[in-house]
Amino acid sequence: MFDPDKLTYLDKSVDRRVCFITGGNSGLGFFTVLHLYLHGYIVYIAGRSKQRVDSAIRQLKDEALVRRAKETPEVLQFRHLGELKFIELDLSKLRSVEHAVKQFKTREKHLNLLILNAGIMAVPYSVTKDGFEIQLQINYVSHFLIADRLIGMMDTSDDVRDPRIIYLSSVGHRFADFHFNLSWEFNHMPNIVFTWFRYGMAKTAGIHMVKSLAKRHPKVLCVAVHPGFVMNTNLFSHFTRLPFFGFLFWVLFQLFGSFFGVTNEEGSYSTLRCLEEDLSTEKDNGKYFATFGVEQKPSSVATNENYADESWAWTVSELSRRGYETDRTS
Known part of the structure; x- marks a missing residue:
């Protein structure tokens, strides 16, 4: 299993690495x-609620103290804490994306690490404003716009060390292997079936984005990851709240998770593994990594x-129609 301690510990006064x-x-x-x-990163946590993010920051700092208390003073002298900061962002609103990016650019001059982590899964059909x-939009389009707006802070300067997305x-x-067409919204009944096709479409498009950015x-290492079957996440909240069927889904998820699931922390390892120094733009750009950071090949549609x-x-084209111009290079 991947060990996070294998990652390089940074001293922000010497090597200041910024993550969004x-x-x-x-x-x-x-x-x-x-x-x-x-590990010493300056981390900007982008979320809708300042109250929730601030609460998470307090929990993160408390947990960091608990974990550091288990280390010896000799070890801790080479392990420096980073910083945690809040950026307001609502992925369901492109205007919010633009505002968040502008706010970030007023606070930082460069970006080392962009993690497009947020997402929703298997929710009822609806259309954003x-x-x-x-x-x-939440799983793909808004993240596409964020990457377009921030990648200039990653690959235009030799001062940015080891930039990664x-x-x-x-x-x-x-x-999405069933049918891939971003214009087809799969707005059919029953939602319990077609919501998964909509989800697959968005996640496949995200892999396409990674390959295109690479x-x-x-100069920027761009990869996609599958964290594993993280069963105790709020992504499943819609299904477990359904009348009658919700309880059945909860039981099913618990059984599946007991055999195949990973914890939230273990789910983070696929992302963290992609920070290791043995990955490079020359041999790893555009790749897909699964549970615990094991390299895999995505679907034929995602690879195409x-x-x-x-x-x-x-x-x-769709962003341009809405007034958001982006990189048109082919």
């Missing part, structure tokens, strides 16, 4: 942030370069 992460205040994102903080199916995908991206920005180019062109 979406959804870092709960679930596996919480533990991703915890380990980054323990920006006109996108909600899973597609990590996108949280899912084994659920394979639901091709367009070869033509589909990736189509996803990029579609997203650029």
Whole structure:
């Protein structure tokens, strides 16, 4: 199993590395942030609620103290804590994305690590105010816009050490193998079936984004990860709240999780593994890593370069129609 202690411990006064992460205040994102903080990163946690993120920051600092108390003074002299900061961001609103990016740029001059972690799964069909199916916008389109706006802080200066982008995908991206077309919203009944196709579409598009970014920005290591079956996450909250069926789903998830699931902290390991120094842009750009950071090959649709180019062109066009100009290079 991956060991987070293998990662390099940083001294921010000597090597200041900045991370921007979406959804870092709960679930596996919480533990991703915890380990980054323990390893000396300056972490900006982007979330909707300042109250919730501030509460998470207090919990993160408390947990860091608990873990550091188990180490000897000799070890701790080489392990410096980073910093935790809040950025307001609502992924369901493109205007909020733009505002968050602008706020971040006023506070930092460079970015080393962008973790596109936040997501929703298997929710009822709805459309955001920006006109996108909600899973597609939160899981993919808004993250595409964030990457477009921030990647210039990562690959335009030799002062930025080891820039990386990590996108949280899912084994659920394979639901898109049935049919992949970003214009097809799968707005059919029963939702309990077609919501998974919408989810798969968004997560496949995210893998396409990673591959396209790797091709367009070869100095930045861009990878997608599947964290494993993280069963005790709020991603399943919609299903477990359903009348009658909710209890059945809860039982099913518990049974499945007991055999195949991983904890939130173990789920963070696929992301953290992609920070190790043995990964490089020359041999690993655009790759997909699964549970505990084991390299795997995604679905044939996710791997297809033509589909990736189509996803990029579609997203650029749709964002442009809404007044958000992005990188059009092919």
